[in-house]
Amino acid sequence: MNQDINTEVHNAFEVIKEGGIILYPTDTVWGIGCDATNPEAVAKIYKLKQRAETQSMIVLVNGEKMIYNVFKDIPEVAWQIIDLSEKPTTLILDDARNVAPNVISADKSLGVRLVKEPFCYKLMERMKKPLVSTSANISGQPTPQSFKDISPEIINGVDYVVKLNQDKINGKSSTIIKLTKDSQVKVIRK
Template identity: 80%
Template sequence: SMICLMNGEKMMYNVFKEIPEVAWQILDLSENPTTLILDNPRNVAANIIAPDGTLGVRIVKEPFCFKLMERMKKPLVSTSANISGQLTPTSFKEISAEIIKGVDYVVNLYHEKVAGKPSTIIKLTNDSQVKVLRK
């Protein structure tokens, strides 16, 4: 599934009219990358909204993505770099040739870097119900 990468609060409020206060508390306290699944997104392509009307989002600080979003004034759509059912790669060299051939462009950054653990995924509803989907 896809998530929306965002560069901050302003972009979040452009996509979500309502963001539960607990979302900001979770992001402030989180030590790991955290993906939030929130209700009722707007101003995004319909095909990235889940059937239940939610959208996964992550605020990123990584300089390249941050600057790209800042320049475009739009979030980025992201997914893992693997084919469904295969292991998620932890470095560029583990990404299958099929994936690399299937994309329009590969950014020449971080090819030697090994990824950390996957993000924590937390689903929040507008009435502040919290469900941890992955720690």
């Protein structure tokens, strides 16, 4: 049932540009996503996940230019971690900007992950904006290990389900590392 990646990028983009939310494969687990600059779309994800807006989500980016659009100051250690990471790694950085206010934490930090996964990369290339990413589950429930583990409530609650990699099992969440401007490093999840 897998469709051509370009068709899926087109379909997902059409939904996202209208303020919709999608269910899609990432470089880690299946995610729920939207345009990270659209506060109404971000609010739809919080509502679907039954999650308090005080619990922040992360954004995916597809390159250096996009990271610098979201963060003015990026510690040098962030680039070292990105270069040396052997598995997908989300960095929490200070002073996010140019994204929806409800995707940013109260302390003005935001989790960001640079992805090379083909679908995500091409979708962001088309969007020219970061993509919200949060695990495809109701808040407090286990993160689905594969597409077949995603609840019908989530599948029926999104505006579009990407028809790629539905038979693939990844199930590994990313490493999360918080970096502060004064170069403090704290591993939140290995």
